[in-house]
Amino acid sequence: MTVAVLVPRRADGGHRDQTWQWVRSWWAEHHPDWAVHEGHHDQGPFNRSAAINAAAEAAGDWTVAVIADADSFVGPDQARAAVDRAVETGRFVLGYDRYVYVGRSMSGQIQAGWRGDWWPGVEFTMHGTCSSVVVVTRDLWDQVGGFDEGFVGWGFEDIGFSLACQTLGGGLERIPGEVWHLWHAPAPRDESSPEFKAGKRRMDRYAKADTPAKMRSLIRRLRHEQKKTEA
DSSP states (O other): OOEEEEEEEOOOSSHHHHHHHHHHHHHHHHOTTSEEEEEEOOSSSOOHHHHHHHHHHHHOSOSEEEEEOTTEEEOHHHHHHHHHHHHHHOSEEESOSEEEEEOHHHHHHHHTTOOSOOGGGEEEEESSOOOSEEEEEHHHHHHHTSSOTTOOSSSSHHHHHHHHHHHHHTOEEEOSSEEEEOOOOOOOOOTTSHHHHHHHHHHHHHHHOOSHHHHHHHHHHHHHHHHHHHO
């Protein structure tokens, strides 16, 4: 079994790059047999889908993908359990069941080597998120066709991918535990922008495709529309 860690990236020459270097060292320390592949998207509004797809292509002949953001990580046992569960079930698996956002000061302490209690530096937690650290088999990835690059700018591509995987893979599973998100300056988010509104409409189409047949038809249609847009 070949496990590939796929990380969408856009270098900033500053804090985000520094955070990623720490997170990358975490993967290397705890999962030295999992190759990490960065996928970059550097022009225009950030297209996370395109970056993930680029990482998947660069990874070559992998059998399981851990799709992980450059600012987030889970415990080693959680990551391994998520991989094992994805292989066992063929489903979309999240390596956590609670999202934990660590504030700026504690994020800096963690990166400086602090291994004490991180919770005093947590700003908020969430349940029900579907991004950060997710695991899929190559078979499910191929069924879905990777991430939909029609999502441009902030948001919704993770929901679209999750819905497609759940519909075609038989559901969603979560591994108990936290995903730790380290602080960085937030990305621009303008809910009045054309990109945001288009992403919301596109995600709604995924939500309505509630059977495997409908989802496969939608994926084919969206990819065809995307090719016409790019032509």
